[in-house]
Amino acid sequence: MTTPDILPDPAPAVRFAAGQTVVQRIRRLRISVILSGIFIAAITLAALFPSLFTGKDPNAGEPLDMLLAPSWEHLFGTDQNGRDIYARIIYGAWPSLLIGVSATVFALLAGTAIGVFAARGGRTGDWVVSRLLDVFLAIPGLLLVFLIVAARGPGTLTTIIGVAVVTLPSYARLVRGEVIRLRGAVYVEAAKALGWTQANIIGRHIIPNALGPVLVLATIGIGSAIGIGSSLSFLGLGPQPPTAEWGSMLSASRTYFSVAWWPAIFPGLAITLTVLSVTVVGQYLQRRTDGRTS
Numbered sequence: 229m230t231t232p233d234i235l236p237d238p239a240p241a242v243r244f245a246a247g248q249t250v251v252q253r254i255r256r257l258r259i260s261v262i263l264s265g266i267f268i269a270a271i272t273l274a275a276l277f278p279s280l281f282t283g284k285d286p287n288a289g290e291p292l293d294m295l296l297a298p299s300w301e302h303l304f305g306t307d308q309n310g311r312d313i314y315a316r317i318i319y320g321a322w323p324s325l326l327i328g329v330s331a332t333v334f335a336l337l338a339g340t341a342i343g344v345f346a347a348r349g350g351r352t353g354d355w356v357v358s359r360l361l362d363v364f365l366a367i368p369g370l371l372l373v374f375l376i377v378a379a380r381g382p383g384t385l386t387t388i389i390g391v392a393v394v395t396l397p398s399y400a401r402l403v404r405g406e407v408i409r410l411r412g413a414v415y416v417e418a419a420k421a422l423g424w425t426q427a428n429i430i431g432r433h434i435i436p437n438a439l440g441p442v443l444v445l446a447t448i449g450i451g452s453a454i455g456i457g458s459s460l461s462f463l464g465l466g467p468q469p470p471t472a473e474w475g476s477m478l479s480a481s482r483t484y485f486s487v488a489w490w491p492a493i494f495p496g497l498a499i500t501l502t503v504l505s506v507t508v509v510g511q512y513l514q515r516r517t518d519g520r521t522s
Contacts (some may be wrong), residue, residue, distance in 0.1 A: 261512045264505035271502055275321040284315040286472040295488040305490035307481065313491060316472040317498050323384060323473045324502065327457035327466070328450045331391035336446050338392070339399025344430060346400065347407035357404075361397045369394040373460060382465045390460070391453045402445055406438035413437075440517050448510030451503040458499045474499050 274281050289310035296306040304313035346357035364372070373390035380386040410416060411434065419429045460466040461475025469476065474495045481491035 258512070260508050264508040267501060267505045268509065271321050271505075272325065274318045275325045278318045278322070281318045282312070282315045284312045286311065286316040286319040287470045288312075295484060295491070297488075298490055304494045305488070307477070307491045308484055313477075313494055316477060317474065317494055320472040320474045320477060320495070320498070323467045323471060324454050324457060324475075324499075327384065327387050327391060328454035328506075330388045331395065331453045331457070332446050332449045334388065334392040335396040335449070336399050336442065339396045340403045340435070340442065342396070342400040343403025343405075344407055344435070346404045347411070348426065348430065354404075357400070361400055364393075364397045369456065370459065373456065374465070377460065377465045382460075382468060384467045384471075387457050387460050387466045391456050394456065395449055395453060398449070399442060399445065402442055403438060406441060407434055410434050410437055444510060444514045444517050447513055448507055451506035451510065454506070455499070455503050 289306070291310055293302075293306050293310035294308055296302055296310075298305045302312050302314065304317065307313055307316070342357060342361075346354045349357070372394050373387075376390040376393060377386050380389070407430075413433075416429055416433055419433055424432075457466060458473075458475035458478070461473045462479040464476070464479065466475055467473045477495040478492055478499070481488075481495070485492050
């Protein structure tokens with residue numbers, strides 16, 4: 229038997245295997261993750277480019293059109309002021325996502341800095357930071373947000389600050405644990421042996437390797453932040469009228485729910501589906517991360 233008969237050309241097999249792996253990954257992706265990703269993309273586009281989805285002014289209302297049922301003219305009906313609910317939901321995506329993403333980014337950055345300091349600042353620094361985090365975590369989140377809003381007054385910026393402060397301890401604790409876990413890694417010990425400074429080790433080795441779980445938590449945290457922000461708006465402590473915001477729309481519709489269900493149902497669905505979609509994607513990323521580290 230000749231050598232060509234014994235050793236077939238491996239190239240087609242490699243290409244087939246690679247293609248098969250991609251197909252298998254697509255097939256293994258759950259339909260819930262795909263639908264959630266599509267919904268998140270649509271909501272993001274609506275927040276950034278609302279005119280692509282509607283040509284109506286979200287704040288323009290006609291008294292004669294108040295509480296009209298859903299129709300081709302008004303897909304989601306109109307509210308108590310005759311404003312188009314569909315247009316207000318589209319334009320309401322911006323403040324909701326702004327609060328969720330901004331609060332999460334702020335909490336992520338501040339929590340990372342605090343967590344690194346706690347893990348690398350010695351026993352005294354670790355003890356002080358850990359006790360402070362325990363105090364913050366012991367206070368109910370909404371109560372802490374209420375205190376911040378009472379001190380600053382209602383508004384979008386106050387909501388972002390309040391939500392960020394409430395969620396910050398979770399990021400700080402996670403980063404602290406990851407830094408403690410990674411500081412004994414082989415590559416960290418090798419960097420120390422080579423004379424690297426502590427700042428270089430943290431910046432080039434520890435933080436990049438700790439970001440995986442932190443970013444997964446941040447993805448899930450965006451959904452939580454949107455939910456908290458909507459709760460504050462429902463209570464009148466978030467973005468103020470006439471700004472279109474899902475929580476405030478839901479709050480304003482309570483009085484008319486017995487005669488018109490649509491002003492409450494559609495903003496409620498927007499909040500629920502957005503939070504659920506972000507959570508589903510975050511949990512998927514968490515499973516992928518856990519599978520790689522296990």
